[in-house]
Amino acid sequence: MEETEVKEENGENTVKKVERTILDIFRKLINPHENVRVKAGSSLLNYLVKTAKNSEGQAELKYALARLVRGLGSPTFVARAGYYSTLVALLNLRQDINPSDILDLVETELHTSRKNSDAENADIRSGQILAFGAAARTDLWKRASSKQKEDLLNLVLTAAKERVYLGLFAYSFIVDLVAADPAIRGDAVFSNRLREEGLKPWAEQTLDSLYLVLSLKLLNPALFSKKHIAEGLGTREIICPDSLEPLCKILMTIPRVTSLKHPAFEAVVKLLTPDVTSSFFDELDKHLKTPNRNRLLVFIKIMTITLRQPQLLNHTADLFTDNLIRQLLGYFRTFKGNQKDNEYREAVQKMFQTLIEAFQEKHATSALKIAVIRKFLFNPGTFVFEKVTKSKVVQQITQSLDAEGVKELAAVYKGVVDGTESINSENESETWLNNDRLYSAHLLIKLLNLPTMKLESDWKVEQLTFLLEISLLKGTNGMNVGRELAESLKAAFYGALDLKLSKLEELQSILLKLAQHLSAKINEENLETELRNPISSETFQLWQTTMKKVEKIENRQKKGGIKAVFLTLFLHMGLQLFNDVQLASDSLKELFSCYDRVKKDKKAQPAAESEDDPYWTEVVVDLFLNLLSHNSHLLRSIISSVFPHLCTYMNSTTIHQIVSVLDPTNDENPLSKTVDSDSEESEAEEAEDEEDEVDEQSNDSNSEPESESEEDGEPESATDRLRMALHQVLTNDDNESVDLDDMSDTEGERLDQALGEAFREFRPNRGRRKKQSKDQETLTHFRIRVLDLIEIYLNSSPSMLLTLEIMLPLLQSVEFSIRDEHQKPLNDRLRSVLKKLLGLKKFDNIEGVDHTILADLFKSLLDKGSKNALIVQEMGEQISQCCIFVIKCSQILGAACKGAKRLRAAILEVVSGELQSFLTRRDCLTPYVLFKNILQQCWEGNIGLAIILQELLFSADVRQYQKNQVAELLKLFYSNQRFFSQFQAKVERKMAEAHQHFSSSIVEYFQGLCENPENRNVKERFICNLFHLLAAMKQSPLELSEVSWPEIAHQVTEYRSYKSFSSDAKLAFKKLCKLLNISNVVPMKPHVTKLPALIEEKNDSDDQEEEPKERRKKRKRKSNETLKLRKEAKQLRLESLSKGLEHAAEFANSVEEEVKDVEPQEAEESDQEATTPSPKKIGKSNRHSIAVNGNRDSPKRIKKKRKLSE
Template identity: 25%
Template sequence: MGKKKPEVANRAVPSQMPAKKHQHVQKENRKQNEQQSSQPPRTKTEKKPKEKAKRPQNGTAEEINKVPAKKRKLADKQNGNADQIETEDGPQIEKKLDTTKINKGIFAIFNKLQDTNKQNTQKHVNEIIALLTNEAAAEKRTATCAYALKRLVRCTGADDKEAVALNASYINSILRDVPGLDPIELISVLKRELHASSQQKGKEETLAAVGQLITVLAIMQSQYFQQPTAELIAVVYPILIAQLKGREYLVSLCADIMADSFKQVSLASFQSHVWPLLQPELNKPITAQKLHGCDLLLSVHLNYPKLLPLRQLQTMLWRKQTQFEQLFDTYLNNATMQGDGLYARLGKFLATCSSEQVLAAWQQHIAEHLPFKHVTAKSYIIQTLSHVLMHYDDGSRTDMQLEQLFTLEPLVSMLLGELTAAKKLNSKANAKAKAAQRQLRYICRKFETALLVSFQQQLKQDACKLGILRPMLQLQLQLDNIVQTPRFTQQLLAQLGEQGLEQMYEFYSEQFTSNNELLTRTNREHCLKQMQQLQNSRRNKQLEFLLFASLFHLNDQQKPCTADEAAVFSRQAASRCEETLFSCLVNKIGTNTEQLAALNEQLRPLLGQLAKKLSKPGIEGKLRITVTPEMRVMWEKVQKVLNAPVKEKQALAVIFDALILFLGLAMFTPSCNVALDLIDDLFICKQNALKTKQAKDKQRKSAAEAEPNWQEVLTDVLLQLLLQTGHFWRLFVNAIGGALMPHLNKRNLEQFLELLDMDRNPLDDKDWDDDDDKSDEEDEEDEDDDDDEDDDDDEDDEDEDEDEDDEATNLARIREGVRQALLSNENDDFDSSSIDWNDVGEEEGERLNQALERAFHIRKPKGAKGKNAKRQTKSERITDTALLHLRIRVLDLVELFIGAQPQLDIILNALNSIQKVYRISSADTKLQPLAEASKKTLRKLLAQKISYQSPDQDKQPIIDCIKQLLEQNEEQPPLAGPLKQPPKAKGDYVVWRNKCIAYLVSQFNEPNVTASKVWPLLQSFAQDWASRRNSPYQLATFDAIFGSPWIGIGRYAASFYALLSMNLRLFRRVQILELLLKHCRRICNTLTNKLQTAREFHGILNKYEPVADKDRSLQKKLLAQLQKVLTEAEDSA
């Protein structure tokens, strides 16, 4: 079957008339529409006055179905008022529908509306609105408008939901945008076209009733009902009230429309026109009431409390004793999920009712029926609770009923369960879910929004907010894992006051230290994270707790104990406490000495408390690590620094104190594997760094040349600390490095750059082995294990020797194969180097090709050996990952160094190293984090202004650096393993290489550009690129130079203009013209004599003779740009 067209234009409510009669009616309709102005049509009222109350001949069943006289009289009696209006307005409407006065353009637009393409519907509706609005003749405009509304109203009674909604939107658009309409006349047309009694007896009348309600809704949504007149109210509400006796879905739709419309009707109008008609329908006891009758009563009570106060409402529903449970059962026992408006009115009634017993009764009502199994019951509870939250005012109530509501654990459990189920319905699962499940997911999302809005706008007291939040967190600590709203818990906590935050801190602290075995490690870590965010004024107390929780085993009373007596939280989350402790210390720490001094002020009281605790006998056995004699000696040295007077004026003293105190605290944590020798080196470095100048000179003369200075030792210490796990180590080293960089020298930068050398692995060096001596001692103590290890090493050595022998054998075979391949059959005795490759024939070339292919063919390893040869071991993967992270962290130190000391040689050394790192890492998929980090450092380096020692400083190193960068154009970055180069890797590298070249060229800012050292180099680049087909230089390089802030781009552009006069290939000419056109404005702005130079450029271009359409078009565009520049220069002159 084809796609069904929307019910627009001549398509009306489906009829049930016989086929012949239906054809006859359609024929009569066509004849009537085709009549011309010379022969105006005769209206039905003129021809048959007895049938003026019938519909026009539009193909409906009512035209044929003959109603018995008794039933017609009864219907007339019941709808006397409506029939009277219809009878009085009938002739007037019929006159307006005279086809001679209708704009014929409306027919074509209605034909377009039959198109099934929904994208064009709004366009066609706008055409109708424009046609009706722009019509100047009043009679013609009125007739056209009446005709359009008549056809659209007729289609709202169609047996198609989409068509009904579509036509109702058309009516609403016309009512909203076309001025001067009369909604009362539209109601008259509605009654004539869609006749429906209060008790529908067939499908046609039911569809007509739906059309009536939809059209009335369109009127109520227009501006005519914002402040409705008494006449409009008197016409509209009888139609709605008449449908309260119809089918269930009609009653539901009618009740929703009426309940929402009460907001626009004043009390006087409602009391005089609506309530007399509505009260008889609603004045029933609760046993005779249905759901929508109760909804309308609540709506009248909420909108007109003086007209229907609570006591009168109770009297209407309960003749004797008030039982709100009966009212709530009416909502609960409904088998259909209702719209949000119905539950919104119930929730508002519960939250704002003057009687405090109502909300308590609802709580008791749902407590008796929990748990709920049906989706409709869950929907009723969640939606009603959402609107209770939206309207509950905790400032005007003292019953704390809302907090009592959330003490129902089954209710909170049901809420959390539905929130969890709703979040699991992602985009894929949502497509397969049932309609009720999708609707419940939407309801759960609205509950989350309602809770947020309630916290932000409605609730004022922290006690009420905590009464809602804490019961939910007690059942689900990580609330964000089950809700759809991002950062849901943080948004709720942000609405609490200081006392509320204190109570939430205590709550998370209690949960963290709880003995509940059901709390997982993840939940405890989440509590610790929340405590860290809520710390505020409790920071010092929290640091004290984190200190002891990180270093000691703690019991239930949070006192140090042995490992066997440790509480659950101490066993599960001690490592997280350790990380949180140091993260709090270095949080938002800067790179200056003042912030390091603030860090020392935090470390000193913590270490003081630790010293008091460690001074007690037997306390070492309660630590989480085993204390060695070397640690005791080192702790005594740290205590001396701790007790020494603070020297805040000496920057180096502050730096060394921060290092010593931080490492002195970290050496008691299990995760820290920093060698004690490093801390000992810090004391020596501090002593040497703080010596007077005379003492330093004396020591420098007496010390051996091979002995490193304190800067080199301290740099090695920082690099060793970067190997530690934990992000806080990176922050701490960056803070120390930022304050230390002004005191370092070029040799220390080389220490950083050595780790960025991609051709070697610095972690394999013996200098980085911290435990050589310790390993030797362990070897002497455990000889048996060492013998076994030596045996294993011997086996490994034998395997390596075998691999080397196999490799040597393969190389020998390849060498011999190549030699045999290069020797021809005729000249086997001659050396292969005597072959003239230009004289090799086609057959001989094919033979050499096959022979060389066989010579270079190496057998691939088979079986397990082949797999092991390709796959890295676990230790190798760990080493590669550690090296990757180390290099990323070293880039931070390089960035700090060039920011503190931007001298020319330092900038060039860093640029070469970082550019090489990016070239290699961008070509390896496993090194993409390093590529991004190096790109970030390159970006900051290229924005750094170079500091020169003097204006006449030699800039030859810049020239050498430019040449070195250009020589890397054809180099392929070495790849480790079978990884392929990413598609964009080479292009990205070339872009950044060109940026580096442009940055270096821009350093030559001498007034006489042609006399600078870079000028001959750039000229040779341009000449070689223009004259050679396979030049190593690229157009992108010149593009980057012209885009740089170099003051010589104007003079350099003249060289490219001069190239146009040479005998160049068309491709090069087009490239030059495109380059000059792209940067024309920037080039001219840098010229000292703008007018004269622009004329020279213009003259060169005029002499240029294009050879193709491409360069001819570019020549015209460039001439136009230059002409603009000349005009501006002449005007300014």
Template identity: 45%
Template sequence: MEETNGENQSKKFNRTVFDHFEHLISANEKNRIKGSLNILKHFNTVQEKDIEVNHALTRIIRGLGSSTNIPRTGFYTILVALLNFRNDISLSQIFDLMEKHLHKAGSNAKSENADILTGQILACGAIVRSNLWSKTTHEEKLKIVECILTASKERTYQGLLAFEFITNIFEKVEDKDFYALCPLLKDEVSKPLENYTLDSLYLLNNMKKKYPQLPKKLKSVIVYPEVLSEENIGKLCRILMIIPKLSSLQHPVYDIISIEAATSSNLNHFLEELDWYLDIPNRNKLLVATKIYTILLEKLEDVSVVPNILTKNFVHQMLNHFKTLKGKDQDVEFKQSINKFFEQLLEKLKPEDVNSKIKIAVLKKLLFSPGTFIFEKITHSKVVQNITWSLNVDGVKKLVAVYRGVIEGSEIVASQYGHGDYWLNNDKLYAAHLLIKLLNHKAVREENDWKTEQLIFLMELGLLKDTQVRIGSELSASLKTAFFGALNLKLAKLEQLHTILLSVVLHLNSKLTPENLETALRSTITIEQYEIWEKTISIITKIEKKKKKGGLRSVFLTLFLHLALLLFNDAKLAVDSLNELFVCYEKTKKSRKNSEAMDETAVEDASGEDVMWIEVVTDLFLNFLSQNSHLLRNIVNLVFPYLCENMTTSTIQQLVSVLDPENENPLSKGNNHSDEDDSDEESESEKEDESDDSNNEEDDDDDDNDMEDESANDKLRMALQKVLTSNGYQSDEESIDIDQMSDTEGEKLDKALADAFKQFRPNHGKRKKQNEDQRALTHFRVRVLDLIEIYLDSNPSMIITLEIMLPLLKTVEFSVRDEHQAPLLHRLKSCLKKLSNLKKFENTDGVDDAVLCDLLKSLLDKGTKNTWIVQDMREQISHCCIFTIKCSDLLSNAEATPKKVKKRLKNSIVELIRNELDTYFNKRECATPFLVFKNLLKISWDGNLTLVTTILKYLFDANVKVFKKSQGLELVLSFYTNQRYLRSNTEKIREALNESHEEFSNNAITLFKSLCETERKVPSEKFLCNMFKLLVALKTSVLNIECMKWPAIAESVREFMSTVTLSKEAKTAFNKLCACLNVSNIVRHNPVVTSSTNNDEKATKGAKEKKKNKKTKNKEKLKLKKEAKELRLQSLSEGFKSLDFAVADDEVTMETNEESEEDSNNKSKKQKKRKSSENSVEGEKFNDVNTTKKSKKKRKNSENAESGTAIVNGVIESHNKKKKHKT
């Protein structure tokens, strides 16, 4: 063997490859794999270094005995791979290393010995799963098995690991070797079943899996061929249910036993035995049962057994455990386990071929016994609803029969609560609600006769006395409420509702006579009310006999049927409403020209005023909406779409008036605005006077509110002006360039502006909690908005739509101020969005140029009020303005509109917008939202040509603020990116803007050239960025603008860019511009002195201040260190205060005074250094004192006294030296 410098080369280890062993213990799996691959690459290419391989094996074997799983995993993985790659590793080599490095020792702790044995199991397992196993002899195989079995008896958790490897051996050995191995396993599988563990069961099942039909040779070893037999099930369940720790739930034996039990004939016995262990509450047992039941549901073939899985104790324990979960104790593990069980239960019952009897049996288990009607409420699940929703027609009807049995008392009671033979009233009422839900089930959508039968059943229980079901008055009152809730049926056609309600009404009418009202009804009605009932029945019958019942007849029939039944729930409301309906119906009959159409006629009300019938019906609807009744609200929403074509301006105003914020209580019928503090003894005349006064006060309040808004804006403006002037901006004309500010100035200005805005921000709803009346009013207004949205969907007339818009916007302004109006604000925004998106109208009657101009002016006047409110409403104001302009376009394009009106309309609208645009750019106090102009320029409207021409002039106006110019650039950019409009009128737009383009080109060139001059103020980067973007849009526009001087623009822009340094965004815009102009974007930087020099000076000054502040901070740190040192020295010298050395004390005090005077008079660096050196010397002396003190404590008292004297003399000597040194 070749040697170099007397050293054997084969003994040199590759240190680099052994560094990869560190990756084997990494928690990151990718790192472990990477390290293993690197090690394998090395040992796969190097075949001669046996010592290196042996060293690597030693490290791997030792690593298998680690105390944590991550290193074990890494070393086990590399060992298996290495045994597969290397053929020169023998079994004896592995066992030798195991005996040397993985052996138990008496001096080791029990945990260390357990880790060593685990390493032995892993080493043997690596042999089993590698190619080395196939090279072993029969005796060596037995040795490996014996090693695994011996090592697995130290700890319980080692059993599963050992038996997993033995199971792998079963798969690799032949019958002869298997029979030879069985005697080694006999002690584990032949012991009594009550001594079995989960690991023993796992081993037994794997042995049986090898030979399902046990040969004679194995019968002496496997004494329990069938663990699910009648005599063994009890012992088996004990092994499964009583677990040492919760992690045992992950044992694979649960899957094996559950899968076997799913097809066993003893499944029901198995379920009974499991349920027996759940008799006493135990969380672990409940989790075990849940896991087994979940697997059973997944593997079960006979669906009819599913109800049996919901055993009594299991459901009880599940519900009781849910009840204990309160607050933060949510037991996530238990919930996840139960949810998996519910999911598997639903999945098993989901197929359509599952019999409805099975589903109903499951529902009975959950709702009746052993469950409860509030099962879903307790478990926070929807398992009952989902199972119910999967029923077919027959299943729904059978389930309703079950619920009726509960209400009637015929259903057998076997509940956990021990009700005996009677259901509680709560159970019956809950069953009634579940029955009502089934009336809207998708499977019985067309079963109208069956629905009628159920409604009659509920009606008799809630309204009539003479029924076969014995129920108390309390339950009957609840059932009556439930019945009226059941009338809210979801049907495809209104005719189906008529059929059902007519049958119910006629059935009730057959039970009543004027003589038996008190005996037949639970809540009797008066004779007058009964006469109203008879009159209603008569009208209903007449309408029903008509051949054609569409249109208004259908609406009135629906209202009469519902209000007739309402007589027995809210008689006063029903009587008043029916009397109004009688009049309206009679008047519509007289004015009807044919059976399909009705004209609006006036009816004379009690006060003698002529009122349209539709107004009466609308007022009736508002009354219904104000009631706390879901049924009445649904009635209104049901019939209102049929009345939209009859709506007039006055009726819409009725609806919109409810939304008026000034109407504080539209729910009350009277207009009493008197104060609440007024006494009841005051006369009516006094109240009227007070109401008049209050009305006048309200008008004054409105004016005051406007004045407050304006004064608030003025105060805010003055505060901002004060902030800006105090920060170095002396005039209003001086623009603020944020980009050129230093960090210190920016932070200071930010804080000042934030304080100003916080001080003058309006109180957005920070008030007391809403009371019940205010909350009811909010929800009432939301319901009215539902009607307005329904009307907007009915192709309304333009004039009514426009009249709706402003009141809605006014309500938005009110809602923005109050945080409690969030639901109303959300619906208002939705309603306004729907309104602004309308494109078709029934007619344009009543709309002319004056109406649209006045409306648009009113919308734009919103900008003169409170700035904050307007900004919050900017989207709604913008949508409304654009909608108004679109209406003017529709009117202009209508053939019926006169030419003069068309011309006047277009000119007036354009002039109005242009004037507002002038105000926006010229007046600071204009609060018109910028979004109005931006969105307007994005639509296809010819008036935008005038607006763009106006804006282009303001871009270079010296009197316009820079930020307004930046906004103007954004507006023009929005116009030139409006491709839809530009492509539709390319020639027209090019000709109209030709002169403006030339002027813009010259102004742009002049601007950039002037910016290159010395002492010229550079605009903000936002302005420059928008300018570059606009030039790109003009160059790439479909207008193909040729009148602009693009070469001169390119030259001036490049020359300007050579003098400044801009941000990344501005540079990107500049690069795009250069690409469009086909010029290079690379310019030679040649900066000039601009007005930004002042900012540079400020920045330099700020840098000096920072440096000065840094020095100050350093001095403060040194001072703190010095104080800490003095405190430390003082604490070290505390032991000398009891000694009486007055002379020394006086001398020290004098020295201290002299030092302080000298320090105050001298400030030179030499004196400071001298002082610090003196302090250090003094500190050293005191440290010596402290050290001496500690060392002397262990000596005798006489020695302590002597040492104390010496120490004090040392202190005095130190001070004397200091004094001489200073002198």
């Protein structure tokens, strides 16, 4: 290693030899990257340990210690961290370092001076504290004498007083030292010095010194006896009733927000005892009388720490003081708009989360939890506490209650609703606001569906009865309920009937008890006096009829099945007579009629259907659709609870009733009016729409709705419209090219208009500019609710026929919802239900399904209809999955009957026809993903598709880019291992001839490529796909004896010798060669251009040049005329400019004479400039020309100017 001389800075002029590597290491210790510092420190330590026994090692150690101690006083945190960590490790490794050496180095390297700036002296004091910390955290402290320990302690205590921010820094090392060394606790000198430093009067205490005292008290209670505390602090204990005032003042007065992380708060809480906890927080609460963000954050910090102490859990309710609740809510209410205080929000949410965790403990009683809830909801809290604080703390505490706790809380809520609960203990006359009573009723309702109350049916009846009486009946138990509050409570009561119960019998029992209770309260004479909203006598008669039917069903021994459905509906609709009379009356009359029919037909089977009268399930379904049209969650829940019991009675007619609501093509369906079809509009209408849009955005003006009616017949695709527009405007010959330069203005306008009409189909939906009307939004939500019925039916092992009848309308509804962005919720729900339908694997029966139905359905799925290319692209996956579902249904049907072959042939005929159309016709919109998914299925019809694909692979009728798709599809077919595991023998037998023909075709194809390797019509991507196809065929389990693999290998390698490949093609070629057991290294043959091909190419180029000859002549004539006009215009401009130059005649003449003299010379220079790139100096005469014209003039231009001046 190289050595360098380093002069010591301790006053001695001795020179030591230190290796240069050591110096480099010290530079790396101040690197901002921690990993670099760690690596450098490790290198230094390894070197110093190895050289410990050498004579030069002591000198190097001394130099290193001096550098490390000096570095502790660096002005940057990164440097101090690097030096400190290395020094600590070195003191632990080298036991031969004396404490006196460290003290001497601190005195020499880290001494303050008046000549230094305040910042420099502060850094030096930080270094002194770090030096003490390095000694305290290593074995050096144990090796030090009492005098040395005292000197180190005095050093750190003196440094801590120099700057305010150094106190916590120094005291942390002292606390760690006392915690790590129990022996030091008995050191009298050390203890006396700490008592002297810590036990100062309360007026002199700070947050840092308080942390020192509290931490030492926790570590060594004997260190601060009562006598010492009384002498120093002036109180009996550090935390006692006498010290709470100065203590809380110190805690609540923080200099900056960062002080919230001070460890003193944790130390104070650990010393709290249950007998002073309430008094302590009451004292803290006095500092919250006036709003102050920092003090509030301190309170929340102390509160959060206290909630983690199990011994203080019983005092949790006392912690939430009145001033805390007021400031907590008040500060949240000051936020306006997007204004946020993330630090405050996080502190509050952390406090709430800690509270919830504390209440999860077993010894947290229900009384304590309810007391905290009362703190949040009652004065000074509010019933909208959760809304204001953006939390769910009340709900989370409620969920932690046991059954008895929930009942106690329910009594509290009921007391608020009926007004018996006191709002304020100080003012008994104060009453609850209607909003508070209503919100309390909603909180009571939430208790009904808690998991802990699942089996408490009688208790639920009691609460619902309370809500029924207070909302429907007058003057119950002296409750003071006004009309407005009663209406709101009635809505709450009917919402409470939406109970989440696992069994329908439980719901029937609760509803029956409610109905019986209400029936006992009213009669025909007291309707006016008992009911808040009296009902008519006819309605009361209907109520009595309902109750009679309910009692008859209830008295039967067997009341399950369909009767349970009618019992539930009777009870719900009977109670609805006191809420929505018209809806309930109509519904009950229809239900009575249906129930009578069910009773006549004991078996309740579809065979009882009459030709003149609809089957009863059709009436019930119609009733359900009517109920779903109301925006009521209760009605939606009622139907969801009973409809599963009716699914076994569903027939084709009832299913059509449901899906007709979703079908946008149904003219009788009022919802189809919302379908926005594309219509052609004039440019004037478009301009008017744009003006309306601007007006809407600026003035909210009402623009007329756009009329977009769907055209009759099948709409043209965008490609067809573009082609027809060009054909009609420009020419009658599709093959003739069009020159836009030769187009007249009239033809250009016609072309613009035609293109505008063609591209209008791709214009974003105009509905996006307008807000969805209320009626349309209602219809959208109605359709979403109707989908609940379909989903319930699909979950009940449906019939295959009905499932297939549902699928097509769902797919058509998806198309409808895609066209309008406002239908996004409906689209999401439709996709979800459709996914569930397509996932069905078992059916209740397969009756009514045959090969004709499946084939026709397959055709309907692929029917273009009103879909354009964009819609098909959006729906491609759904269309594909529906077709796959039909194929799976055919397999299920084929396995259950004898017509499997006929089924497969019918569907294969449709699929093969679509495949040929897809590959040969431009206007085919069938999605490519359909064929990919089919060929990945385990379906025997794939054999026929593979044969067709092999025939079309090299067909001239298939465009080149679609040949790539054919190759990809064939690759998928030969990669379908699951398919070959079942049909390998059939594939080998049925495709033997196709494989033989394919083998000869691909050999001929590569032979043709070898004869003409420069054929530009052949794309490398297609060659790459052929390699992948051949590799897939080779890897398949098929024997493929008909394929001539040696000949194919020869032709492929031969072609490779003529053609260079890209990286993808090389990988495919390499893989194929490996499978064919041939080398992928092929020598390239020299490139030879054949003369006949060159001559043919030359003739073709000559023909191409002669073809547009007339057009080039015409364009040349136009360009010559334009150039002539430009020259004439320029001459006129020069003449007009020369009229103002009479006064410069003499100057112009002198310029002409100079030009005459230099004209030959300038021509010469021009020739030289044309032949040599070096610049030439500008002559005098040229400078004149440049001055006049602004650039250098050529001799020809100067002559022209001379003629003009003459």
